[in-house]
Amino acid sequence: MPQKTIICTVDVVLLCLRGSTLHVALWRRDRPPFEGSLALPGGYIHSEEDVDTLDAATRMLRAKTGLESPYLEQLGTFSGAGRDPRGWSISIAYYALVPVELIEADQAPGLILMPVDQLKGLPFDHKDIVLAAVQRLRNKSSYSSLPVHLCGERFTLPRLQAVYEAILGEPINKVSFRRKMDEFDMLEPVEGAFETGRANRPAQLYRLKAAYRQSLSVTPRAFLAGS
Amino acid sequence: MPQKTIICTVDVVLLCLRGSTLHVALWRRDRPPFEGSLALPGGYIHSEEDVDTLDAATRMLRAKTGLESPYLEQLGTFSGAGRDPRGWSISIAYYALVPVELIEADQAPGLILMPVDQLKGLPFDHKDIVLAAVQRLRNKSSYSSLPVHLCGERFTLPRLQAVYEAILGEPINKVSFRRKMDEFDMLEPVEGAFETGRANRPAQLYRLKAAYRQSLSVTPRAFLAGS
DNA sequence: ATTTATTAGTTGCATTGTGTTACTAAGTTA
DNA sequence: TAACTTAGTAACACAATGCAACTAATAAAT
The missing domain is CATH 3.90.79.10 (Nucleoside Triphosphate Pyrophosphohydrolase)
Structure with missing residues (x-):
């Protein structure tokens, strides 16, 4: 049956x-x-x-x-x-x-x-x-790089931070955020490309490194564990 | 169709x-x-x-x-x-x-x-x-209290640590481990109950607090985030 | 031109969290 | 009673994080 x-x-x-x-x-x-x-x-x-x-x-x-x-x-x-x-x-x-x-x-x-x-x-x-x-x-999003997939091909770090904040619903410390993105090591600056049209210092544009263009995201090392 | x-x-x-x-x-x-x-x-x-x-x-x-x-x-x-x-x-x-x-x-x-x-x-x-x-x-297991569900009703902290180590495949620092379990705040000592039958200081027996007896586990606060 | 306003990005420091070492505690075995 | 073993804690060094204050670069206002 x-x-x-x-x-x-x-x-x-x-x-x-x-x-x-x-x-x-x-x-x-x-x-x-x-x-x-x-x-x-x-x-x-x-x-x-x-x-x-x-x-x-x-x-x-x-x-x-x-x-x-x-x-x-x-x-x-x-x-x-x-x-x-x-x-x-x-x-x-x-x-x-x-x-x-x-x-x-x-x-x-x-x-x-x-x-x-x-x-x-x-x-x-x-x-x-x-x-x-x-x-x-x-x-x-609270521990990985997943939100980059909501950004287009090129984006600034302030924009990416705003994306995180929109998802998480709370503000993130700017310095910590940038340190974390740096640690993920998945972004590269687009040579000489900046966001234009705003009344302030232009922000550097970034893109995903080639290895991360597909359905991937980066997760930091675990909490527990150590030598 | x-x-x-x-x-x-x-x-x-x-x-x-x-x-x-x-x-x-x-x-x-x-x-x-x-x-x-x-x-x-x-x-x-x-x-x-x-x-x-x-x-x-x-x-x-x-x-x-x-x-x-x-x-x-x-x-x-x-x-x-x-x-x-x-x-x-x-x-x-x-x-x-x-x-x-x-x-x-x-x-x-x-x-x-x-x-x-x-x-x-x-x-x-x-x-x-x-x-x-x-x-x-x-x-x-690398970031939550999930492994407690592999232990019986009562267990010692050294035993729980051994469970984590078996799952993760690497040694964990004793002090850090105990701090983390303490932070999870899901265990309570069983009053006056110790593991017996070993040739050394007996270890305190613990059990899950009532709120965590069912299919739950504890996850620490997120990586990103902060005012 | 020069000043003002605004946001980008960095530097240094205070605070917190983590790992290590060394200790004390409490039992069994010789 | 001394030796051994593992439980549990304390103190400290070091690393990670958060905060505040800075410099940088642009447009807009004066």
Whole structure:
């Protein structure tokens, strides 16, 4: 006796920072259930073409946004009888980080950005999934270099600090922050490139070192441990 | 058009520390595929009785080990066409931590403990899953109180330190370790209880404070952050 | 031109946290 | 009672972090 059929989908929480507010990208569902509602982009696995669920998430992201290789990581699997009106279901959720410009540069016409603190009326348990993604982002941001994936290709250190502060919701000491970024050793200054157009000293532009361009982030050495 | 049927199971990586070696609990499969092989305990979701996959994992653990409330956490979902001879499949994996005595006290007659560094011939991608669980345990142990769940109800600080060292694979400074445990503030001495039977000064026995008896662990304050 | 305002980036110091060494404590064994 | 062993603590050196005050470089105002 094999199993009863279980509804099994992959959903993607696409996060970006507009100004200093975290947003999720939602799209309008074009089929039941909840046809017409705003929800997380997602869908069924295509077992003929998807190598695995990561591949399925990548495919959905590409289809809805045109993005080729954003930061993308499995978030977790959400399950139960209450989340889908059709019955017991599971969703394998991923979360992605992208610079907001890539979404606003209408490569992604169908997507709507919503502040993650004002979600209401999302179908399924999509609100829980978004909140789990935000929590994961906040947690990882407190000790790693993850937030760089919310910046574009070139950015200044003050901007990156502002990104951290927006995510963590509290101010960070400037000197400590710069020391930490230096210690991560993942950034390099763009020779002779500065941020222009402001009424003050121009800030140096940085970019990720080549080794970190893909879905990577840096974590400092552990707390415990020692000789 | 709904989806093709996908094989969907829940598997549990039950870890414990025997001496100073991490072990996984395996059981002999009683049905195809791989009938008779040692594999992770797992099985199909019972969508009529399982509230969600965590509930399914709890049920499987209870059925195979009698354990009621060990530390249990979702590890991740593993998927693809290559992992099951029957076709494209997914497994939602959980990992659990228990004191080794609870397994050896033959409450769990069918289980066999294998050192996690000597796994071979496991079916499906169960070796990958175990290694992912071990990696997660090592990582979390480097900054949290997670390893207490591998100790019994009462334990000494030298024993707990040995547990950390076994997991992390390197020695820890005694003074720093005790300071950190003190900072976690999750342990309390058992009044007047000491470890006996050794040819030296007896060590104070500790237990988890009530608030931490369940599946919890303590994480210190973040790296970045500060006014 | 010169001054003012504003933000970038650095330097030095105070404070805190961590690792090391050496001690005292409390038991067993010879 | 002396020797041995491990538990637990104290004192100090050193490293990491946070803070405040500085210099640097630009645009805007005077």
